[in-house]
Amino acid sequence: MKHCLSAFAPALLALGLLLSPALRAAEAETAPPRPRVALLATGGTIAGAGASAANSATYQAARVPVEQLLAGVPQLAELAEVRGEQVFQLASESFGNEQLLALGRRVAALAENPEVDGIVITHGTDTLEETAYFLTLVERTDKPIVLVGSMRPGTALSADGALNLYNAVAVAGDPASRGKGVLVTLNDEIHSGRDVSKALNIKTEAFKSPWGPLGMVVEGRSYWFRLPAKRHTLNSEFDIRQIASLPRVDIAYAYGNLDDTAYRAFAGAGARAIVHAGTGNGSVAAPVVPALRALREEGLQIIRASRADQGGFVLRNAEQPDDRYDWVVAHDLNPQKARILAMLALTRTRTQDSRELQRIFWEY
Numbered sequence: 001m002k003h004c005l006s007a008f009a010p011a012l013l014a015l016g017l018l019l020s021p022a023l024r025a026a027e028a029e030t031a032p033p034r035p036r037v038a039l040l041a042t043g044g045t046i047a048g049a050g051a052s053a054a055n056s057a058t059y060q061a062a063r064v065p066v067e068q069l070l071a072g073v074p075q076l077a078e079l080a081e082v083r084g085e086q087v088f089q090l091a092s093e094s095f096g097n098e099q100l101l102a103l104g105r106r107v108a109a110l111a112e113n114p115e116v117d118g119i120v121i122t123h124g125t126d127t128l129e130e131t132a133y134f135l136t137l138v139e140r141t142d143k144p145i146v147l148v149g150s151m152r153p154g155t156a157l158s159a160d161g162a163l164n165l166y167n168a169v170a171v172a173g174d175p176a177s178r179g180k181g182v183l184v185t186l187n188d189e190i191h192s193g194r195d196v197s198k199a200l201n202i203k204t205e206a207f208k209s210p211w212g213p214l215g216m217v218v219e220g221r222s223y224w225f226r227l228p229a230k231r232h233t234l235n236s237e238f239d240i241r242q243i244a245s246l247p248r249v250d251i252a253y254a255y256g257n258l259d260d261t262a263y264r265a266f267a268g269a270g271a272r273a274i275v276h277a278g279t280g281n282g283s284v285a286a287p288v289v290p291a292l293r294a295l296r297e298e299g300l301q302i303i304r305a306s307r308a309d310q311g312g313f314v315l316r317n318a319e320q321p322d323d324r325y326d327w328v329v330a331h332d333l334n335p336q337k338a339r340i341l342a343m344l345a346l347t348r349t350r351t352q353d354s355r356e357l358q359r360i361f362w363e364y
Contacts, residue, residue, distance in 0.1 A: 035117040035173030037080040038110045041066035042088040042095075042103065044124025046161040048153035057202060059153040061091040061124055069122065072154060073162045079220055080118075080173040092124025092131075092149075097246045097343075100134050104240040111141035118144040118172030122165065125149040125198055125206060128184065132193030133337045136182040136232045137344055137364065138240035144177035145233075147184045147193065151204045160187070160204045167217040174222050180214065181232035190215040192228045194364075197334055199310060210311040210332065231363050238344045246343045251275045251335045254283070254307060260291030273301035273342045277335035282306050282314035289320070296326050301346070301357055305330035305338045316358075328358045 041047065043062030047069060050059035066084035076082050087106060088099060103121070110116045123131055132147045139145060148168035150161030168185045171177050182193035187205045195209035215224040231237075250266040252274055266274050274295065278284055282304035284292065296302050304320065304327060306312025314329040316322050322329060330338035338361075345351040345360045 035080045035175075036115055037082045037118045037120055037169050037172045038113075038116045039066065039070065039082055039084045039120045039122065039169070040087045040103070040106060040110075041069060041084060041122045042092070042099075042124070043090045044092050044122060044126075044128075044149050045153055046122050046124075046148065046150040046165065047089070048150075048155075050153050050155045053155060053157045055153070055156060057152075059155070061153075062089045064154060065089070066122075069154075069161075069165065073165055075166060076169050079166070079169050082120075082169060090124075092127040095124075095127045095131065100131060101240070101243065101246065103131065104135060104138050104243075107135060107139055107145060108141075108240050111139060111143050111145070116143070118146065118174075118177065120165075120168045120172045121145070121147045123147050123149050125151060125186075127336075129193075129197045129207075130336050130340055132182050132184050132196065133340050134344075136193040137236050137341065138238045138243065139182065139233050140236065140239055140241075142179040142234050144172045144174065144180070145182045145193075146172045146177070147182065149186060151186075151202070151206050163188075166220065170217055170220040171222050176222060176224060179234070180224075181228050183214070185217060188217055189213040190217060190222060190224075194228060194230055194232065194337070197310075197337075208310055236364070238347075243344070243347055245347075247272045247346045249273045249275065249339045249342045249346070251277055251339055253335075254278045254285065258285045258288055260288050263288065263291050263295060267295050267298070267300055271300065272346050273303060275303045275305050275330065275335050275338045275342065277305055277307040278314075278319075279307060281319045282312075282329060283319050292327070293325055296354075299352075301342065301351075301354060302327045303330055303338055303342055303357075303361075304328070305333060305335040307335065326354050328354050328361060331361050333361070 047064040048059045048061040049063045066086045146168045152159045184191040184196045186207045191209045199208040200206040248271045250271045252262040316329045351357045
């Protein structure tokens with residue numbers, strides 16, 4: 001019997017070799033199609049390079065092109081069909097309103113493309129939270145839009161960019177990500193683009209949300225724990241396709257011994273609103289109150305925010321008589337996000353009324 005089996009072994013092996021390609025082809029035909037993800041590269045640390053592998057904090061940002069980024073993570077092909085596009089190549093501290101508008105329009109065009117299932121944007125971490133919130137407000141789509149960056153350049157020991165990018169593509173290609181607004185993935189966490197901010201500048205767990213992340217990414221699979229409550233994307237009243245330019249809105253930072261110099265300078269430079277990054281509950285120092293009241297009477301919107309990290313929460317009429325002064329409070333938005341929302345709100349003529357502007361801050 002053993003001799004008979006031995007005789008048939010070569011034939012069985014040959015038959016298996018012949019059937020293997022056919023079986024693989026059949027499996028490929030029955031496997032679900034991979035999601036199609038468009039990757040927009042804008043520069044930042046994730047595209048940075050240091051002089052040596054020991055340089056994790058000293059490096060040049062925005063050096064690596066999108067093709068090289070994708071080639072560095074070949075495992076992306078297991079998750080999705082990814083095509084890259086270099087939109088900008090700059091460090092994100094140099095992101096201005098023109099870059100916001102241009103990126104927003106490109107994202108909108110891709111979102112309208114039926115051959116795109118999700119969008120990933122690589123971005124420098126310094127202003128990533130501002131771009132994420134801007135896109136949250138102006139992109140009228142339920143398709144996943146995921147921003148991703150890194151705290152270390154790809155040349156560094158224990159670089160975090162490759163895994164962050166892998167996770168971002170996984171989230172962008174996940175049908176469960178649809179309708180959750182613009183997302184940010186770093187350090188295995190999924191955050192809302194509205195809530196998240198950069199809380200640290202030297203650790204890989206740099207991004208935090210005061211109300212916690214939306215979920216996690218583990219080995220290419222996303223797990224969700226909560227949903228955004230504020231208006232975003234499809235439910236937003238703002239539309240990038242209807243915005244030609246953004247008005248000037250500035251932020252004045254509060255500190256001990258504060259006077260009104262910065263506020264008057266911003267007004268003189270043409271600001272239409274000033275975000276007061278106040279201490280605690282958006283507190284306003286007594287010497288500054290008369291100037292802010294006068295500026296409001298001249299037509300500038302005054303918005304009280306808190307400079308407190310990770311949970312500044314400004315209550316209306318709790319620190320200042322906002323109703324009497326006709327001021328606005330930023331609610332739980334930090335000053336930089338309050339600036340983004342104020343700019344968009346001021347593109348609408350009816351937001352000259354502070355009550356209308358306050359409504360927008362409550363809802364977004």
